[in-house]
Amino acid sequence: MNEKDVEKLYREFHTPPHVRAHCKAVADFAVDLGKKFIAAGQRIDLKMLRNAALVHDLLRVVDFRHFEPRKWEYKVSDEDIKCWERLREKYKGMHHGDATAEILEKRGYGDMAQVVRRHKFIQVDEGFDTWEEKILYYADKRVKHDKVVTLEERLRDGKIRNVPEGRDGEHEKRLDRKNFELEKEIFDAIKTAK
Template identity: 40%
Template sequence: MITSISDTVQCPLETAEKTRFAGGSLRETLYAFPVDILLEGELGAGKTTFLQAFAASLGIRDPISSPTFTLEQRMTTADSRSFVHLDLYRLAPAEAAAFLHATEEAVDIRCIEWPGNAKEYAWPRPRITIRLDDAAGGGRILQAAFADIPLPTGEQIAEWRSLVHLPQHVVTHCDTVAALASDLAAYLALRGTILRPAALRAAGLLHDLLRYIDFRDGVEPANAPSETTKKAWAPWKDRYADCRHEEACARFLRERGFDALAEIIVTHGLRLPPGRDARIEQKLLYYADKRVIGSCVATLDERFADFHKRYGATPFSSDGAVWYEQSKAVERELFPDGVPL
């Protein structure tokens, strides 16, 4: 049985425009299908506005109707996923449960308004709950609760680090990257971006779990491993001899049932997926990793100056230029008003 921890985020939405922005941002944190999106909140809370923006971000051009007018709408996303909008507002608990049972199969994304009316339904599918409430000072407060992917506990992360004999300087680096990524995520959440703080933190803590697979003798003499450590690393190097540390860590996690976390981590040291395929947690982890030298947060220019000093004219030098440009692109996209940290 896979254990998991909860993952929630809160976003202040002062305007309808910000509600639309939040709705559009949900697409960038979807990892597993099928999935149910549960929309909670009183009449007029902005659920339909949110849902319209979410559907548009998926490439759906059909209008999303107010829940008072229709019980079900079926559509298809730009990447050919089935999308169903359901309204339970006028249904009794037994009717709502029967209605939901009838749409469980062969639907990739179900967006369900008034899920509280389905008191007799067990919610067997992975789900994300979006709740919109009035804020004391005006506008809305959005809370997203993710129950669609498993995440490791802190105890599991510590156990894995010990299991693979992760060196302390890499542990410290991972802790720093996780802290920076978490701070950047908090900044974006305040601006209306829906993301997964717990998943991002776990990815930061684990992203270099098997970093030593790529270690080369003599490159970092200050952190040279002892012969005993080399022997402890050998089984892991042999097991993942055909890949770099990013893919090795991803495989380690997939073997334990944490596929979505593997997806966040696998691109952190290489190149992000193109365009719309990149998830927000992938971008933040990739960017935060490029902002840390050892255990110190630096600018991208400082980080890559250090990179060139370390590796010089090696096969990594051309990769470094690509990583720098992609990191700058992520920085411009996520922080158009300037880097907050």
């Protein structure tokens, strides 16, 4: 996959501009981290990592908690809305990472699909198999819209936008702790750079 292929996917699935901007910011941050891992002696597939980050929210519209595209800050077409409604119906009840991974697998990008599938918030509780999975997950948790912010700020924002009221209990606190543990693991790993 290359950036032209990514752009084709964005067009095919009418990925909204604000989601594309987020994906690009996540990709830039993930690649920066990946380069630090390489400098520390780790093997990282930077090309796959970048492409996975660029498409990790390709189908983000399928599980938007609040889906009101006519209220977005830019004009959306009737064609965009029809596409998004079809996608929301087809992938109803699925996490957008799973929906995107399904598409990637069908197109022969199995390794990338696995990395994309594992960027969902609860994955930190279930664990990761590769540094690429950890890096994409963490980079996504550090980018609020299209800006890199602290992990604390991003987690707070994610709760406001994505966690149903009344669900900020012990489970969510444990996930937050695991996110901070992952952050420490990542920065401990890249501190060994020569």
